Amino acid sequence: MSEQKETIITVKNLVKKFGNFKANDNLSFEVFKGEIFGFLGANGAGKTTAIKILCGLWAPTSGEINVAGFDIYNQTEQIKKNIGYMSQKFSLYEDITVFENIRLFGGIYGLSRREIAQRATDLMQRLDLEHSRDKLISSLPLGWRQKLAFSVAILHNPKLVFLDEPTGGVDPVTRRKFWDQIYEAADRGITVFVTTHYMDEAEYCDRVSIMVDGRIADLDTPSALKGKYRVKNMNEVFLKIARIKPDENN
Amino acid sequence: MALSITNINKSFEGLQALSDITFSVREGELFGLIGPDGSGKTTLFRIITTLLLPDRGEVDLFGLDVLKNYKKIRQLIGYMAGRFSLYHDLTVEENLKFYATVFGTTIEKNYDLIKDVYCQIEPFKTRRAGKLSGGMKQKLALSCALIHKPGLLVLDEPTTGVDAVSRMEFWDMLKRLQKRGITILVSTPYMDEASLCDRVGLIQKGNLLSVNKPENIIAGYQRELLSVSSDNLYKLVNDLRNEKNTHSAFLFGQSVHLTRKEGKASAKQVIKYLQDKGHESIHINVIKPGIEDCFMDLMNEEDEMALSG
Numbered sequence: 001m002s003e004q005k006e007t008i009i010t011v012k013n014l015v016k017k018f019g020n021f022k023a024n025d026n027l028s029f030e031v032f033k034g035e036i037f038g039f040l041g042a043n044g045a046g047k048t049t050a051i052k053i054l055c056g057l058w059a060p061t062s063g064e065i066n067v068a069g070f071d072i073y074n075q076t077e078q079i080k081k082n083i084g085y086m087s088q089k090f091s092l093y094e095d096i097t098v099f100e101n102i103r104l105f106g107g108i109y110g111l112s113r114r115e116i117a118q119r120a121t122d123l124m125q126r127l128d129l130e131h132s133r134d135k136l137i138s139s140l141p142l143g144w145r146q147k148l149a150f151s152v153a154i155l156h157n158p159k160l161v162f163l164d165e166p167t168g169g170v171d172p173v174t175r176r177k178f179w180d181q182i183y184e185a186a187d188r189g190i191t192v193f194v195t196t197h198y199m200d201e202a203e204y205c206d207r208v209s210i211m212v213d214g215r216i217a218d219l220d221t222p223s224a225l226k227g228k229y230r231v232k233n234m235n236e237v238f239l240k241i242a243r244i245k246p247d248e249n250n
Numbered sequence: 251m252a253l254s255i256t257n258i259n260k261s262f263e264g265l266q267a268l269s270d271i272t273f274s275v276r277e278g279e280l281f282g283l284i285g286p287d288g289s290g291k292t293t294l295f296r297i298i299t300t301l302l303l304p305d306r307g308e309v310d311l312f313g314l315d316v317l318k319n320y321k322k323i324r325q326l327i328g329y330m331a332g333r334f335s336l337y338h339d340l341t342v343e344e345n346l347k348f349y350a351t352v353f354g355t356t357i358e359k360n361y362d363l364i365k366d367v368y369c370q371i372e373p374f375k376t377r378r379a380g381k382l383s384g385g386m387k388q389k390l391a392l393s394c395a396l397i398h399k400p401g402l403l404v405l406d407e408p409t410t411g412v413d414a415v416s417r418m419e420f421w422d423m424l425k426r427l428q429k430r431g432i433t434i435l436v437s438t439p440y441m442d443e444a445s446l447c448d449r450v451g452l453i454q455k456g457n458l459l460s461v462n463k464p465e466n467i468i469a470g471y472q473r474e475l476l477s478v479s480s481d482n483l484y485k486l487v488n489d490l491r492n493e494k495n496t497h498s499a500f501l502f503g504q505s506v507h508l509t510r511k512e513g514k515a516s517a518k519q520v521i522k523y524l525q526d527k528g529h530e531s532i533h534i535n536v537i538k539p540g541i542e543d544c545f546m547d548l549m550n551e552e553d554e555m556a557l558s559g
Contacts, residue, residue: 042413043384142288168411169439171286171454172542173549176500183484197413198440203503204483222504233503235414243415 006033008160008191009054014063016049023049024060025214033159036182036192038202041211042242047195050211051162054193056080068159081110084153084161084190088168091149094138098129101137102152109156123151143174150181154190161185163194167201179204199235208234210241217241251310252277252402252433253298258307260293267293268456271307275402275435280428282447283437284545290456291437292332295406298435299329312401325353328400330391332407338380342371342390345379346397353398360399363430367423368393385416392423396432403427405436409443421446441542452545459548464541471539471547473497476517479505480529489527493520500546505533507543 009031016024023046031037041047052058054067056076065072068082092101099120106116124130127147137145146166154161163182167175179201186192194205202208202222209219218225218241225237253275260268268290275281283291296302298309300320309316316323336345346368350357361368371389374382379390388408395403405424409417421443428434436447444450444464452459452467460467480486487506490499497509508520517534524532539547 042415043411045413142286165411169287171289171549172441172546173500174286179501180487187484197411197417199414200503204501238414239418242413243418 007031008033008068009193010064010066011054012064014050014053014065015061016046016053016058017061022214024053027063027214027216029209029216029219031160031191031193032206033191034186034189035206036186036194036204038205038208039193039195039211040202040208040238041195045211045242046214047211048164051164051193051195055083055085055162081156082159084156084158085164086149086153086161086166087164088166089164092137092145092152095136097134097136098124098140098148099133101148102155105152106155111156119155123148123155127151142170143177146170146174146178147181150178150185154185158190160191160193163192165195165197167196167198175201199233199238202234202238210238212242251275252279252312253435254308254310255294255298256308256310258294258297258309259305260290260297260302261305266456268297268304271453271456271458273451273458273461275433277433278428278431280424280434280436280446280448282444282450283435283453284439284441284444284450284541285437285453286439288455289453291453292406293456294453295329295404295435295437299327299404300324325398326401328395328398328403330395330403330405330408332410334387334391336379336387336391336394339378341376341378342382343375345390346393349394350397355398357397360397363399364393364396366426367396384412385419388412388416388420396427401433403432403434403436405434407437407439409438409440417443441540441545444541450541452541452548454545454549459545467541467544468539471544473509473539473547475537475539475543476508476510476520476534477502477505477537478508478520478524479531479533480524481531482529485527486524486529489524489529490520493523495519498546502542507537507539509547 007030012028014024014027015022027050039047053060053065053072056072056079060072067079070078102120102123103116106119124133129148132140150166167178182192196202205222207219207221209216211217222234226233229237229240231237231240251274255274256272258268258271271294285291293302297304298316300316300323311323312326314322340348346357367389371386374386379387382390409420424434424436447464449461449463451461478486478490483504487499487501490496490506490508495511497511499506499508520534521532
């Protein structure tokens with residue numbers, strides 16, 4: 001985190017309604033440049049809705065939102081150029097090769113042919129994937145695929161990358177290797193906005209917010225939250241905050 | 251034995267999905283199959299539930315061979331697939347009724363068994379299944395898998411993608427079902443759920459690494475495990491990895507779990523090394539491993555090499 005705490009996401013009074021249902025109920029928070037921001041919450045708490053709005057895919061019902069210096073209402077195209085996105089559910093096209101995926105996403109992000117060739121070479125060298133250049137994604141082990149997916153998501157050097165449950169289902173070693181990559185990206189100055197159901201991963205974040213029923217129930221550093229709720233780990237913090245009632249209407 | 255699996259092998263287009271899997275599940279037991287995506291859990295469950303033929307090996311369920319008696323077996327098993335496989339355009343109640351009818355029973359007849367789970371979604375029984383939240387879908391799927399009073403409940407990753415609170419509630423429900431005499435075979439990618447099972451099998455790349463009580467798996471851990479923390483976690487894990495006597499160094503929450511190459515780990519040496527690297531507030535202590543530490547230790551060197559890229 002930089003000294004002055006320059007903000008990269010500013011959200012003021014974000015509301016998103018579906019009919020009478022408030023998926024996001026008056027959210028206000030800031031994400032600082034260069035930090036790893038954990039966005040936690042129970043299923044149906046409204047995380048995905050908020051992420052879609054922040055990525056410029058959905059318009060909010062009301063609220064003031066600025067992402068990477070652009071306004072969410074009328075500069076969504078600029079936002080999309082300045083962010084990266086990766087999720088466990090979709091990351092790369094399985095039926096084309098490693099290089100074809102890099103070329104495709106490079107093209108989508110508007111990189112020139114030369115830039116794509118240069119970055120593809122760098123990337124494959126760094127990930128030790130040179131020998132797999134022409135292999136289909138479907139033939140790669142899951143761990144490699146996720147590493148590649150993350151690298152592709154930040155191929156255009158975005159200011160900010162959204163990771164939606166990037167480590168779901170992977171083995172414990174791969175999961176930790178993935179966090180090495182997250183730290184590296186943050187080290188390079190890329191802000192990381194990440195969701196996860198693994199509470200040990202919440203400890204790796206600079207700050208975490210915990211959503212309950214469309215609201216942010218709490219937001220602070222992991223150590224401050226643990227101190228506040230007088231518990232040993234983030235799992236217990238999460239259970240204390242989120243376990244208010246069995247899930248019902250949402 | 252409720253379930254005996256002997257030397258099950260299965261490959262898909264030359265890819266070995268399961269290699270000589272052998273284990274058994276006792277009657278009334280809550281058995282967990284724990285492993286990451288692609289380790290072969292679903293393939294094995296599909297073989298057990300008569301939906302897929304193995305290349306080799308035998309599965310025996312309550313004394314019946316799964317291949318020869320598949321029709322009878324299907325009556326004895328309640329299967330909850332990994333993907334939500336109920337009818338989205340039927341209501342909650344219609345789905346349940348449909349499953350009851352297919353198995354020649356009624357909701358009323360076995361209501362007692364599903365009550366604990368179903369009562370939580372009963373207020374929404376006229377809602378279409380496709381419109382339910384994740385947690386509610388999961389409860390409906392479990393109700394449908396239970397409606398014919400199966401002897402063995404097979405649950406394929408029921409808690410994947412589910413938040414920590416709902417996961418805990420789901421395990422509470424499983425414990426209550428177990429108390430009613432139902433044998434449960436459940437798979438999960440969450441290592442922390444191992445401690446909730448009577449016995450677990452750890453599976454990786456189609457190989458069973460270990461089958462035992464969770465506490466015995468932990469007792470079988472051979473290395474001395476150190477928990478190390480300092481003021482800079484990212485630098486800490488990198489520095490520890492680059493230290494010549496380090497065998498493994500992995501992030502675990504706010505600390506790094508460290509094992510040393512040979513003999514006893516010398517905490518003093520590590521502290522000295524970290525001080526030289528400029529770390530402050532260094533804390534080191536010997537800790538008991540968790541299932542996740544054991545699993546990572548059991549994953550063979552070859553995998554670690556491949557994954558470290």
